[in-house]
Amino acid sequence: MIVKLIEVSCYDCGIHFGLDEDIIDRWTKSEKHFHCPNGHPNKFTNKSADKLQLLEKENKELKEKLEAASKELEALHLELEIWKPNTQLNKDN
Ligand SMILES: [Zn+2]
Numbered sequence: 001m002i003v004k005l006i007e008v009s010c011y012d013c014g015i016h017f018g019l020d021e022d023i024i025d026r027w028t029k030s031e032k033h034f035h036c037p038n039g040h041p042n043k044f045t046n047k048s049a050d051k052l053q054l055l056e057k058e059n060k061e062l063k064e065k066l067e068a069a070s071k072e073l074e075a076l077h078l079e080l081e082i083w084k085p086n087t088q089l090n091k092d093n
Pocket of ligand 1: 010012038039
């Protein structure tokens, strides 16, 4: 069985350790208390899950905006290419 470990850090001492995805999901839903390897109490709150969801949504929206802006930029570059020869022609005259 392959377990995917997610890196988490202690709220108190900041030590990094790994927990598997399913455990994080379950403990977030139940807001279960657990301890870091140094014994500090920690818990995942649903608030952070909500915040994560919000940030993921924001991230998606920003990616879509970036994509739209990139397409617009590409169109402007094309337009510029079309106009370039004319400017060159004017310079020569
Ligand atoms: Zn700790």
